[in-house]
Amino acid sequence: MTTGAALGSRTTAGPGHRRALRGSTGWQGWGWIFVLPGLVGLVVFVVTPMVASLVLGFFDATLLGGLTPVGLDNFSRMVGDRQFLNSVVVTTLFVLIFVPLNIALSTAMALWLRTRLAGRSWLRVIFLIPALSPMVANAAVFRMLLQRDGLFNSVLDAVGLGAIPWLSEGRWALAAIILVSVWQTFGYNMIIIGAGLDSVNPDVISASRIDGAGALRRLWSITIPLTSPALFFATVMTVIGAWQTFAQSYIITGGGPGDSTTTIMLYLYRTAFSYNQLGYASAISAALFLIIATVTLIQVWGQKKWVHYDG
Amino acid sequence: MTANASMLPTTGSGPLPPADESRGTRAAPHPGRRRSRRGWILSSALAWLVALIFMMPIIWTFLTALKPGNEVFSSGLRPFGSEILWSNFAAAWTEIGFGRLLANSVGVAAVTTVLTLAIATCTAYAFSRLRFRGRHGLFVLFVLTLTLPMEIAVVPLFLGFNAVNLLDTWTALILPSLFGAFGAFLLRQFMLQIPGEIEDAARIDGASTPRILTTIIVPLVRPALAVLAVFTFLGSWNSFLWPLIILNSMDKWTLPLGLAGFTTQTGTQWELLMAACVLTLIPVIVLVIVAQRQLVAAIGAGAFGGR
Numbered sequence: 001m002t003t004g005a006a007l008g009s010r011t012t013a014g015p016g017h018r019r020a021l022r023g024s025t026g027w028q029g030w031g032w033i034f035v036l037p038g039l040v041g042l043v044v045f046v047v048t049p050m051v052a053s054l055v056l057g058f059f060d061a062t063l064l065g066g067l068t069p070v071g072l073d074n075f076s077r078m079v080g081d082r083q084f085l086n087s088v089v090v091t092t093l094f095v096l097i098f099v100p101l102n103i104a105l106s107t108a109m110a111l112w113l114r115t116r117l118a119g120r121s122w123l124r125v126i127f128l129i130p131a132l133s134p135m136v137a138n139a140a141v142f143r144m145l146l147q148r149d150g151l152f153n154s155v156l157d158a159v160g161l162g163a164i165p166w167l168s169e170g171r172w173a174l175a176a177i178i179l180v181s182v183w184q185t186f187g188y189n190m191i192i193i194g195a196g197l198d199s200v201n202p203d204v205i206s207a208s209r210i211d212g213a214g215a216l217r218r219l220w221s222i223t224i225p226l227t228s229p230a231l232f233f234a235t236v237m238t239v240i241g242a243w244q245t246f247a248q249s250y251i252i253t254g255g256g257p258g259d260s261t262t263t264i265m266l267y268l269y270r271t272a273f274s275y276n277q278l279g280y281a282s283a284i285s286a287a288l289f290l291i292i293a294t295v296t297l298i299q300v301w302g303q304k305k306w307v308h309y310d311g
Numbered sequence: 312m313t314a315n316a317s318m319l320p321t322t323g324s325g326p327l328p329p330a331d332e333s334r335g336t337r338a339a340p341h342p343g344r345r346r347s348r349r350g351w352i353l354s355s356a357l358a359w360l361v362a363l364i365f366m367m368p369i370i371w372t373f374l375t376a377l378k379p380g381n382e383v384f385s386s387g388l389r390p391f392g393s394e395i396l397w398s399n400f401a402a403a404w405t406e407i408g409f410g411r412l413l414a415n416s417v418g419v420a421a422v423t424t425v426l427t428l429a430i431a432t433c434t435a436y437a438f439s440r441l442r443f444r445g446r447h448g449l450f451v452l453f454v455l456t457l458t459l460p461m462e463i464a465v466v467p468l469f470l471g472f473n474a475v476n477l478l479d480t481w482t483a484l485i486l487p488s489l490f491g492a493f494g495a496f497l498l499r500q501f502m503l504q505i506p507g508e509i510e511d512a513a514r515i516d517g518a519s520t521p522r523i524l525t526t527i528i529v530p531l532v533r534p535a536l537a538v539l540a541v542f543t544f545l546g547s548w549n550s551f552l553w554p555l556i557i558l559n560s561m562d563k564w565t566l567p568l569g570l571a572g573f574t575t576q577t578g579t580q581w582e583l584l585m586a587a588c589v590l591t592l593i594p595v596i597v598l599v600i601v602a603q604r605q606l607v608a609a610i611g612a613g614a615f616g617g618r
Contacts, residue, residue, distance in 0.1 A: 031443025038434030041490030049464035118355035136567035149384035195611030
């Protein structure tokens, strides 16, 4: 496989591309036949439900009661719904603390694991184990560890810091949700960022070293910018996932105490499947969609300022 | 190597630090900045200490699973209770019907993976190597859906499956997860790199389009298929929200649902719940030990395929 042909076929104008397509023009119908299963599925199970989710927000819908159009009622209700607004605040706080913490820690660990360490490949794998285990299992484990007399408090007691009311005080409960979420996704982001670090040209680092750049300066001015595509990918994916946090709250705190850990997704789930208000739940999912889309667009727009694609 | 080794401080008779094992590291050893052996030992010890702390929840889960029920919280920091009850594992197995849950989870994940791979392969093949009307427009549609989180569509999906009487079925559980654009996009990136000459040659020899796909394209993108298989399997294995919404009958539950049901019951039997968590972790840890290198590589590759 020559690189010329491989690269050429990737750009629409390259000669390799034209040749590849010419070889396949025997009967044009094959294209549609091959694209059809995926296309039908995508339209039926992804595009339509998403559009329907927006439309359903304008209806009063219950599981058995059918649909009644209510105009903008669901949306105006949201503005005055303290529980909904609270869930937005809780989720925003979660995202603002969890994402930077997660990215900073996994970047630090990815950098550390590039130095010479005994059994380094095993260390990588150890940090990956929680990411491969179901969130529900991880959450159940943390629910035990965070009990009044659980492991965490036993350690805190032993070192004289005193127990923390992890599950009975709002702020600590949110901290607990963040803790398990970092633990869950840490290894995954570490691998992604590590793969980005691997793609940095070592000559650039050596050159800057010869130019007399210190370790911190090298990290900040060379390594981080060159790893920025991986950092960007990890951040965007982590942010999108963080807005949809569900299982952690559902299992560990049940959204409490009070509503201190009720995330948007948990509130949406309750509205739809405990209170049978499917129309209102759809309006909430439209709002969640708007939030995620806006935040993602801001990140994509902002990447010009810090992401460099030609390492 | 001997010359280098002799430059290291020879304070002990222990083995020398092993050579860099990772292929990925390109940082050439810099004579002036070579880490001393003491630095290497310290850094390694510290890293393993961090790893040990990181693993503590799992280790503690295992230790708790061996304790008598009334000593789960009263034992403080003591690793073992008054007796070691391996029988907790058997009790947990029967209590939550672990065998059934495991079989359901593996079955659902396997079917999901096979179907997702088949559909994504066909889509990617059409987009990367076949010419047809509307190709560009359709591809844009696929890419647009890439960034949309599926979770926001749960209510209409639920209503849709209710309308066709498919609630509480594996069909409703599996179908929506098969059509994400990620797989098609990932495979397309790999298929674009296959030179057209190979295909032309096969066509001259009289091979049909489906035959070219199965005998030429698929074998060439096998690494990408493996990455997608790992991702799809894990996604299904770990998914919770959609199964929670769609499945009512306990005999159809997957592992996360079984664990959740066990967790939220009043008066949790912690030692049994922790035994069940250990049982859930065992397949993961076995996978990690067997496929250590490939797993790390696969996740890194997946990250960049999706970019």
